[in-house]
Amino acid sequence: MEIICxxxxxxxxxxxxxxxxxxxxxxxxxxxxxxxxxxPGDEDTPETVDESTGDLGDLGVLGFEEESFxxxxxxxxxxxxxxxxxxxxxxLVCETDPVIRKSVTDALTLMEYNVSTAQDPRDALKKIRYxxxxxxxxxxxxxxxxxxxxxxxxxxxxxxxxDTRRNMFVAIISDRFRTLDYMMAFNKSVNLIINKKNSAExxxxxxxxxxDNDMFYRIYKETLx
Numbered sequence: 141m142e143i144i145c146x147x148x149x150x151x152x153x154x155x156x157x158x159x160x161x162x163x164x165x166x167x168x169x170x171x172x173x174x175x176x177x178x179x180p181g182d183e184d185t186p187e188t189v190d191e192s193t194g195d196l197g198d199l200g201v202l203g204f205e206e207e208s209f210x211x212x213x214x215x216x217x218x219x220x221x222x223x224x225x226x227x228x229x230x231x232l233v234c235e236t237d238p239v240i241r242k243s244v245t246d247a248l249t250l251m252e253y254n255v256s257t258a259q260d261p262r263d264a265l266k267k268i269r270y271x272x273x274x275x276x277x278x279x280x281x282x283x284x285x286x287x288x289x290x291x292x293x294x295x296x297x298x299x300x301x302x303d304t305r306r307n308m309f310v311a312i313i314s315d316r317f318r319t320l321d322y323m324m325a326f327n328k329s330v331n332l333i334i335n336k337k338n339s340a341e342x343x344x345x346x347x348x349x350x351x352d353n354d355m356f357y358r359i360y361k362e363t364l365x
Contacts, residue, residue: 147174231275232267234258234282234293235313240339244277244313247343251350258282261292268296272307275350279313279336288316298329309353311346319345 143152150169166177231253235241241257248255253275258264261283276297280288297310311332317324319335332349
């Protein structure tokens with residue numbers, strides 16, 4: 141779904157499944173900070189609201205039916221429902237080791253991804269539920285004590301519908317499996333495995349994995365279009 145901010149004309153892209161059915165949703169434009177409100181049955185023509193006056197125009201009082209996204213709460217809570225401009229590709233990094241996290245982040249930034257990082261599994265799941273990411277890199281021990289097979293982020297991604305999951309590139313950082321082990325990647329329902337010992341070559345490994353994935357799905361995606 142495409143939305144154009146009436147204040148600054150920025151074009152935004154929101155996954156249709158993220159719009160709450162039967163409810164009004166509002167969020168701040170990431171560029172001009174003006175409030176954009178989408179009303180039930182009127183998703184194609186979002187209204188903007190003047191924050192300074194609080195004028196809701198013809199929308200009436202939304203009350204409990206309104207879900208507000210993108211604004212930080214009074215306690216300084218997280219902002220799970222953030223928006224990006226249509227042309228931007230996004231990536232999420234779930235890694236607690238600062239050295240490896242920097243290596244992944246630098247590699248993805250070099251490839252012109254808008255990179256976000258997750259502090260813990262709860263933060264990661266909140267971000268994934270409210271935003272569609274093109275690339276997700278997860279350490280298999282992220283948020284787990286001993287057993288990497290209990291990784292909540294990877295379990296959530298594995299259970300996504302194929303239509304959603306197919307549009308994501310998921311890589312895991314492992315200390316058990318070798319880099320570019322595609323059979324094990326298939327077994328773990330991910331696109332790429334990177335052994336943590338190869339983190340210094342993160343840019344080359346991610347670039348190769350993304351290129352191979354793009355070539356694999358190119359004909360299929362062109363056929364769908």
